[in-house]
Amino acid sequence: MALFGQTIICGFLMGGVYAVIAIGMTLILGVMKIINIGHGHLMMVAMYVCFALFTSLGLHPYIAMFVAMPCLFGIGYLLQRYSIHRVRFVDTILPQTQVLLTLAIGLVFVEIIRVIFKSDFRSVYTPFSSKCLYIGDMSISLPQLISFGIAMAFVAGLHILLTRTDFGRSIRATAQDLDAAKYMGVDALRVSSLTFGLGMALAAAGGALLLPIFYLFPDIGVPFTIKALIITILGGAGSTVGALSGGLVFGMAESLGAVYWAPGYKDVVGFVIFLLVLLFMPGGLKTVIKR
Amino acid sequence: MKKVKLGLLLGLVVVLVAAFALPGCAPEVAPPEEEEEEEVPTGPIKIGINFPLTGAKANFGTMDWLSIQLAYAKFGVEEVGGRPIRFVIEDNRGDPATAKSAFEKLATLDEADVVLGGYTSSCGVVQAAAANDLKVPFLICNSSKDAITMEGWEWVFSGARVPASHYGDNMWPMIDEVLMPGGVSKVALFYEMTDWGTSSAEALRANFEARGIELVYDEPYDSDAIDLKPMLAAVKAAKPDMIMAVSYLMDASLIARQAGELRLNVLCFMGQAGGYTMPEFVVNAGENANYILTTALWSPFAPWEGELAGVKWTNQEYYEGYLGSYGAEPDYHGAQGFAQWMICLDALLRIDAAGETINRETIREALTETKLMTTMGLIEHKDWCDDMGHCYTNQGLPVTYVTQWQNLVQEWVWPVEAKSADYIFPVPKWEER
Numbered sequence: 128m129a130l131f132g133q134t135i136i137c138g139f140l141m142g143g144v145y146a147v148i149a150i151g152m153t154l155i156l157g158v159m160k161i162i163n164i165g166h167g168h169l170m171m172v173a174m175y176v177c178f179a180l181f182t183s184l185g186l187h188p189y190i191a192m193f194v195a196m197p198c199l200f201g202i203g204y205l206l207q208r209y210s211i212h213r214v215r216f217v218d219t220i221l222p223q224t225q226v227l228l229t230l231a232i233g234l235v236f237v238e239i240i241r242v243i244f245k246s247d248f249r250s251v252y253t254p255f256s257s258k259c260l261y262i263g264d265m266s267i268s269l270p271q272l273i274s275f276g277i278a279m280a281f282v283a284g285l286h287i288l289l290t291r292t293d294f295g296r297s298i299r300a301t302a303q304d305l306d307a308a309k310y311m312g313v314d315a316l317r318v319s320s321l322t323f324g325l326g327m328a329l330a331a332a333g334g335a336l337l338l339p340i341f342y343l344f345p346d347i348g349v350p351f352t353i354k355a356l357i358i359t360i361l362g363g364a365g366s367t368v369g370a371l372s373g374g375l376v377f378g379m380a381e382s383l384g385a386v387y388w389a390p391g392y393k394d395v396v397g398f399v400i401f402l403l404v405l406l407f408m409p410g411g412l413k414t415v416i417k418r
Numbered sequence: 419m420k421k422v423k424l425g426l427l428l429g430l431v432v433v434l435v436a437a438f439a440l441p442g443c444a445p446e447v448a449p450p451e452e453e454e455e456e457e458v459p460t461g462p463i464k465i466g467i468n469f470p471l472t473g474a475k476a477n478f479g480t481m482d483w484l485s486i487q488l489a490y491a492k493f494g495v496e497e498v499g500g501r502p503i504r505f506v507i508e509d510n511r512g513d514p515a516t517a518k519s520a521f522e523k524l525a526t527l528d529e530a531d532v533v534l535g536g537y538t539s540s541c542g543v544v545q546a547a548a549a550n551d552l553k554v555p556f557l558i559c560n561s562s563k564d565a566i567t568m569e570g571w572e573w574v575f576s577g578a579r580v581p582a583s584h585y586g587d588n589m590w591p592m593i594d595e596v597l598m599p600g601g602v603s604k605v606a607l608f609y610e611m612t613d614w615g616t617s618s619a620e621a622l623r624a625n626f627e628a629r630g631i632e633l634v635y636d637e638p639y640d641s642d643a644i645d646l647k648p649m650l651a652a653v654k655a656a657k658p659d660m661i662m663a664v665s666y667l668m669d670a671s672l673i674a675r676q677a678g679e680l681r682l683n684v685l686c687f688m689g690q691a692g693g694y695t696m697p698e699f700v701v702n703a704g705e706n707a708n709y710i711l712t713t714a715l716w717s718p719f720a721p722w723e724g725e726l727a728g729v730k731w732t733n734q735e736y737y738e739g740y741l742g743s744y745g746a747e748p749d750y751h752g753a754q755g756f757a758q759w760m761i762c763l764d765a766l767l768r769i770d771a772a773g774e775t776i777n778r779e780t781i782r783e784a785l786t787e788t789k790l791m792t793t794m795g796l797i798e799h800k801d802w803c804d805d806m807g808h809c810y811t812n813q814g815l816p817v818t819y820v821t822q823w824q825n826l827v828q829e830w831v832w833p834v835e836a837k838s839a840d841y842i843f844p845v846p847k848w849e850e851r
Contacts, residue, residue, distance in 0.1 A: 133651040246476035390649035391638035
């Protein structure tokens, strides 16, 4: 019973962090219909910003996050406005040039970071990193618990932004029908640029939350892009509730897979979910939640 | 006009026939009485370097390359037989496909005379196969999958590298004499799931079973996993007396941290070298590293010393030189890199001393006769078989050790005659630390 409980706790806490990382991708995919392949790479950039602030000023990633998020927001805004938008509606030989562009942007950032920080592994280890609460024979990692709490706050904040504010309605309108939104006076370029920036800021938050419990190197982005994509498809593009539920389901599935199947093949669990959702529930959990 | 064209065509045919037929009418040229003289290379001696210098495995490859440079500077031999030594460096990023293509480039385009490389077993396997196909001497530094030197490849030399199944050669006496009498009868074995981990696990499993030790957990894991707690929770539920783990660097750190968080109490935690011996392990694992035992392939306290190219050296000097030059402690990966340059240089000097031309063939022949004291002890390239029926070619067998992290410092605890501190067993419970 303790093993099952521990497995659920691990999966649940990890799923919350996954949700914040994925929510940025789901927002961008929902509004701009672009799969941002550079998502994990830009998250990595935010992690390095936090790492640099930790080593130079001693700022804990939970505080440094509030510097990294505006930085990534700015990078995302400028990337969308001056690069991705330029190729978005242009006829090219390849139908998804903007997707390849996000990949190229991500790779450029990886190499820039490699030049600055080299390929060495980095980590932000403090005595707090290993603090735990214990319930019987089960342990709850305090950094993971705090990360989960902050993640939930971001998800709730984004949900309120999207459902209760004019800007949120503009985002949702753009996501539902770009042309109709334009006719209604929505500045689609501004909305999409701000959305891209917002998505990147949320990825930055996810990276910062991950830093005290994981480690860092320039190539860390790829697995997180894959996880974010699976969660986005699982939750349904453009849905905050979908991303949250997708993240939790994914985290839980990984955890259960590692314990009750094989730790070496827990990624397979994610890919099987990805395949099943694409085949049998293409709208993702969003469609189930709406019912 | 038609006649002119026909005439031109016929003329062309006659010319072509004459061109092909007439040379055959000439009397055969007698073969030269004297054999053609062997072409003596005059350019630099090219040493190919093929390691992961960027990417997730860069820590290991960089330590190898820095140690090779340290050895190059230490012995100060910049030319042999009037030919300057030139390094040609290829970064394979720890990717086997890149490692193979980099090796092929070094062998063909760069025309390297010998290649030093081999970190991660997956890279080492393809590099060694390419070396044998292309007939280029290849000195493996670290890649430890047993099978690399079990193929009978005559161009592959593995003096300083230890086959994965022999990492624990000095751990087994400790298990027999200390751990088993101390209550170890159930072991949890988990290992990263690439060539190195699976090759190591195969030997570990067989040796534990041969001792009647029950394996209560035996699973591979993905070293890139973000959260290893679910696996460790399953290990805890299996109630082992001892953990045996085969890990790279950051997964080792993560395992140590998360084992502490879960209070995964055992009588002892033993790592299989790899990440557990790296200086960065303690940086990333913090105090959770304390009391972890690990097999190790090198000790800075080993009394190895000798002379090469007229320069005297000691094992301790290498350790201090690396620490002084790069501001970090080396582990066995670096010592293997240092030793491999010694082996390579020794071969080049012997060829030159014998008045022979330095080329791939003579280097290969010289390497088969290597008998040299290095930072990894006395190295010879021999063909031999072990108890498991593994038969190796051009393989050395350096001495192995067991170390333990005590107060964030790596202490050599076994064999006792080479110890720097006493071992601590059983280890304190996490909640008592």
